[in-house]
Amino acid sequence: xxxxxxxxxxxxxxxxxxxxxxxxxxxxxxxxxxxxxxxxxxxxxxxxxxxxxxxxxxxxxxxxxxxxxxxxxxxxxxxxxxxxxxxxxxxxxxxxxxxxxxxxxxxxxxxxxxxxxxxxxxxxxxxxxxxxxxxxxxxxxxxxxxxxxxxxxxxxxxxxxxxxxxxxxxxxxxxxxxxxxxxxxxxxxxxxxxxxxxxxxxxxxxxxxxxxxxxxxxxxxxxxxxxxxxxxxxxxxxx
Amino acid sequence: xxxxxxxxxxxxxxxxxxxxxxxxxxxxxxxxxxxxxxxxxxxxxxxxxxxxxxxxxxxxxxxxxxxxxxxxxxxxxxxxxxxxxxxxx
Amino acid sequence: xxxxxxxxxxxxxxxxxxxxxxxxxxxxxxxxxxxxxxxxxxxxxxxxxxxxxxxxxxxxxxxxxxxxxxxxxxxxxxxxxxxxxxxxxxxxxxxxxxxxxxxxxxxxxxxxxxxxxxxxxxxxxxxxxxxxxxxxxxxxxxxxxxxxxxxxxxxxxxxxxxxxxxxxxxxxxxxxxxxxxxxxxxxxxxxx
Numbered sequence: 243x244x245x246x247x248x249x250x251x252x253x254x255x256x257x258x259x260x261x262x263x264x265x266x267x268x269x270x271x272x273x274x275x276x277x278x279x280x281x282x283x284x285x286x287x288x289x290x291x292x293x294x295x296x297x298x299x300x301x302x303x304x305x306x307x308x309x310x311x312x313x314x315x316x317x318x319x320x321x322x323x324x325x326x327x328x329x330x331x332x333x334x335x336x337x338x339x340x341x342x343x344x345x346x347x348x349x350x351x352x353x354x355x356x357x358x359x360x361x362x363x364x365x366x367x368x369x370x371x372x373x374x375x376x377x378x379x380x381x382x383x384x385x386x387x388x389x390x391x392x393x394x395x396x397x398x399x400x401x402x403x404x405x406x407x408x409x410x411x412x413x414x415x416x417x418x419x420x421x422x423x424x425x426x427x428x429x430x431x432x433x434x435x436x437x438x439x440x441x442x443x444x445x446x447x448x449x450x451x452x453x454x455x456x457x458x459x460x461x462x463x464x465x466x467x468x469x470x471x472x473x474x475x476x477x478x479x480x481x
Numbered sequence: 482x483x484x485x486x487x488x489x490x491x492x493x494x495x496x497x498x499x500x501x502x503x504x505x506x507x508x509x510x511x512x513x514x515x516x517x518x519x520x521x522x523x524x525x526x527x528x529x530x531x532x533x534x535x536x537x538x539x540x541x542x543x544x545x546x547x548x549x550x551x552x553x554x555x556x557x558x559x560x561x562x563x564x565x566x567x568x569x570x
Numbered sequence: 571x572x573x574x575x576x577x578x579x580x581x582x583x584x585x586x587x588x589x590x591x592x593x594x595x596x597x598x599x600x601x602x603x604x605x606x607x608x609x610x611x612x613x614x615x616x617x618x619x620x621x622x623x624x625x626x627x628x629x630x631x632x633x634x635x636x637x638x639x640x641x642x643x644x645x646x647x648x649x650x651x652x653x654x655x656x657x658x659x660x661x662x663x664x665x666x667x668x669x670x671x672x673x674x675x676x677x678x679x680x681x682x683x684x685x686x687x688x689x690x691x692x693x694x695x696x697x698x699x700x701x702x703x704x705x706x707x708x709x710x711x712x713x714x715x716x717x718x719x720x721x722x723x724x725x726x727x728x729x730x731x732x733x734x735x736x737x738x739x740x741x742x743x744x745x746x747x748x749x750x751x752x753x754x755x756x757x758x759x760x761x762x
Contacts, residue, residue: 289567291560298559303547320555327559331566380500387496393698394732396494401527402534412541421545440542446507457509465503472538489740491648516647519589520629524724 279343287334298327301344304442305351311434312355322358326351345448348438352452381469405479412475424474432467439464493517498528502535575640576659577621577651578760580632583716585658588632594658602639603658618645618652624760626650628731628750631724633716635665635758664758667719671711674719676753677726678707680746684733696737703729 285293305326309319329350330337337346388399411417425433425441431453438449450460493501493514498521504510505518522529551559581587585594585603595603608618621638622630626649642654681703688696703726710722727750735743755761 291563291567294563295556295560298556299550302551303549306549307547320551323551324555324558324562328562328566331563380496382496382499384496387494393695393702396496397525398495398527401495402530404530405534405537408534408537409540412537413544417541418544421541422547425542425545436542440539441546443543461503461507461509465500468503468535468538469499471542472535475538475541476534490735490743513648516650520649522589523630523632524721524728526721526725 276342280339283334283337283339283343294331297343301347304344305347307437307441308348308351308434309355311430311437312352313430314355318358322351322354325354325358329354341448344442345444345452348442348444348448348452381466382473402476403480408479411479417478420474420478421471424471427474428467428470432463432470435460435463436467436471440468491517493521495521495525495528498522498525499531502532505532506536506539575644575651575653577623577638577640578627578662579621579636579638579656579658580627580630580720581634581636583633585634585636594636597658597660602660605641605655605657607655608653618654619656620647620650620652621656622650624755624762625748625751627754628724628727628747631670631720631727633667633720635662636660637662637760662758662760667716669757670716670719670723671707673750673753673757674707674710674722674726677723677730677750678703680730680749681726681733684730684737684742684746688737692737696733699729699733699736703733 282293282297286297302323305323306319309322310316314322326347330347333350337343341349386398386400388394388397392399405411412421425436428436434453435449435455438444438452439446444452446457446460449455450457453460455463498518501510501514501518505515510518522532550556581594585596586592587594592606594606597603606619619640621640627635629649637659638656639659640651640653640656645652678700681700685693685696685700706722706725706729710719710726713719713722727747730750731743731746734746
């Protein structure tokens with residue numbers, strides 16, 4: 243309410259969350275990506291080596307990234323991913339395509355990661371499954387808000403300054419690097435949730451299953467991770 | 482002097498809103514709370530800005546996806562594993 | 571079988587829902603806009619089509635104001651109505667950036683009145699609140715932007731209500747909101 247930025251830009255329309263006249267009953271058509279996956283899988287089942295190479299090319303990075311976000315070091319992550327690919331080949335017959343290929347691969351990786359942790363007789367389980375939450379408390383520093391003696395307690399004292407053309411700004415190569423660093427700096431469980439939900443695009447149910455989290459817990463971690471990311475970006479953009 | 486009145490009216494403040502953003506975006510807010518968030522957003526430009534920045538952050542995150550390919554050595558090992566599997570090994 | 575209900579709805583330019591981004595079908599050739607049926611639960615626009623009664627108009631201000639018809643059992647929220655389906659009847663043209671600016675100015679005046687009645691130990695804060703109201707009303711007044719005008723009105727109304735609350739408590743707050751709703755009803759010619 244202060245005179246700080248008396249003129250704020252008009253709030254853009256939020257992404258549509260459509261109230262459709264009739265509910266959509268039929269199954270949604272496959273995306274291009276899903277179709278490609280299905281074709282590759284078919285070819286792979288037929289023993290096509292180039293299909294295998296293509297799948298590896300497509301999913302190796304995300305798998306390594308996931309293993310890292312479970313807390314594995316670089317070398318260990320590579321080993322876990324190797325085991326994951328081999329495990330996927332062995333389990334190919336049993337994959338019924340009820341989930342996406344990516345989700346299925348991630349599930350295999352998780353099992354590999356746990357098996358490894360058990361083999362190494364770790365008493366502390368893989369960190370994504372315990373601890374690494376980061377601190378409690380507000381996701382925006384308390385001093386950003388007005389206090390009891392001010393005109394508007396609990397309203398912004400230093401409000402966020404609007405970002406100019408965020409879409410373009412955040413799509414630059416520099417920004418991507420900054421995003422990766424910021425993600426890597428998150429506490430482990432937040433890192434895992436943000437990676438799976440927002441970077442890899444898995445849905446909430448899939449992530450809850452993979453990370454063995456309740457819905458509520460998953461949301462808290464997602465929120466804290468996202469808030470931290472926003473804050474980091476704010477620091478970079480406002481700098 | 483503490484404000485003895487401002488707690489008498491139910492509202493979501495800015496301080497509260499920033500903690501509710503993900504619940505809001507996920508559709509996980511109960512009706513009453515959702516309505517209070519909406520009432521707040523009607524008149525608070527700063528929280529609208531915060532929400533936009535939050536959404537922009539989320540939209541940008543797929544850009545951080547890792548697309549590294551395996552090393553030559555790893556690829557060789559994988560191909561060996563594949564051929565072994567194909568041969569029924 | 572429940573009766574259709576007439577209520578009101580503020581929308582963004584182009585009859586777009588402020589939270590859903592949904593583009594409402596507009597009335598054409600004297601016919602009301604087509605019925606919109608709410609989708610299932612989940613998501614920010616969960617479970618219903620929303621509108622409000624006159625007394626809650628000051629809480630929901632955006633650029634356009636529409637008279638709407640709701641159908642089906644009504645679920646009252648805190649300051650809104652929810653129904654299974656609704657349609658736009660007609661645009662209330664008298665709600666315009668000019669009206670919004672006028673309303674903002676009126677609310678700024680109200681905030682100043684409330685502040686003037688503050689106890690000595692609260693006078694400074696109350697004056698500060700009212701001053702913020704004046705600033706927002708002036709910003710709205712000076713702008714050619716419909717959003718700035720509408721938003722100025724929304725904020726100015728909030729400030730007046732909160733100043734009343736601060737100075738004289740809950741009853742004064744309710745009375746202020748009622749005054750604001752009456753002002754809008756009279757000015758827009760939408761009395762019962």
